[in-house]
Amino acid sequence: MGAMPESVPVRCPACRRERLYTAPRYPCACGAPVEPRLDLHAAPTAVAHRTWEEEWITVRCRSCGRHGQWPRPELGCACGAVLRLPLTDPAEGPADGGEGGGGAAGAETGDRTGPPADTPEGHPSDSGRPTDTPPPSRPPFRPIAVRTARDAVTATALYLRWLGHQDIRRADQRPTSGIGLAARGLLAHVDPSVHPASLRDVECLWLTAMTASADCVYFSLAGYTADARARADSLAVPLFVLDLTGTPQPVNAAAERLDAPDA
Structure with a gap:
């Protein structure tokens, strides 16, 4: 993943106008930024009908391997059309598990906010006494602007x-x-x-x-x-x-x- 978010020109199939689109970045639980990989060779499609399953995609963090569910990349055109951006990464697709919460995203992120397995947190030291390692604190929350x-x-x-x-x-x-x-x-x-x-x-x-x-x-x-x-x-x-x-x-x-x- 590059240092900057990926930006690509997107042509609306309805009005043929072109806009520059920047792929969103989302914070993984490990702290690394996660962004969907856009398919530069495929054309966007206009959204005619929405279903919940198609609103979310499963994206794998390239730093820690976790799978997370994130909103599918979309772009609103000035003509009123909502464009769905195509993806190229094989690890990205419709969110697994649907309404039941099963699938890769639910299975591989079950550790929640706990520390990695090799992080000491209250394990006995060589002297038999608990360590004084404080519990990990949350990273800063990274919001997104609310317009809709x-x-x-x-x-x-x-x-x-x-x-x-x-x-x-x-x-x-x-x-x-x-x-x-x-x-x-x-x-x-x-x-x-x-x-x-x-x-x-x-x-x-x-x-x-x-x-x-x-x-x-x-x-x-x-x-x-x-x-x-x-x-x-x-x-x-x-x-x-x-x-x-x-x-x-x-x-x-x-x-x-x-x-x-x-x-």
Whole structure:
């Protein structure tokens, strides 16, 4: 992988206009940047119909070998068409596992935020006493700017991975509004609307998580009503507000505990 992200000229098949596209970079759990490899010899295709499985691709980190699921590269043309960029790396393709979370991405990233196997963390020393090696701290969170509802979902998925949940997928049960994401033992609700989340929104997420025996967390672009915040506090539901940089800001004590460096 080069030092700079890959930039290629892309010609829209609808209007024939050409734009320069820079491949996105995503942070792997090991800290190395991961970017999809674009096929320079294939033409982009216009997106006519969306399915969740086609929105994500599995990309292998060339530094540590982990497989992660990331948004498929797309480009919005001024004519209104959304272009899907072709990929060339054989390790990249539709995200495996789909809604069940199985497949390479779920299998090879199961170590979550734990240190590598050869990293000392409280193992006995030669003297028989535990070492004083401190637990590893999280690297800085690298957000993406939020301009669309899809950006809000991507920013939330990046943040959940930063927290240690590598098996992010669409929730099996779709919420009545917004987008539901799931990981092992966790349900997340992303609300990209311009209206503050209501008490009912928070309660619905909590009840759904209770049914699934999972924890839950709420992400909103427009904040929360006062009664929604009070109810979330009583239920210990973490509430975050996504700012335009894509950085989730904790709203209540449960979210601050989740966001803490030593969480």
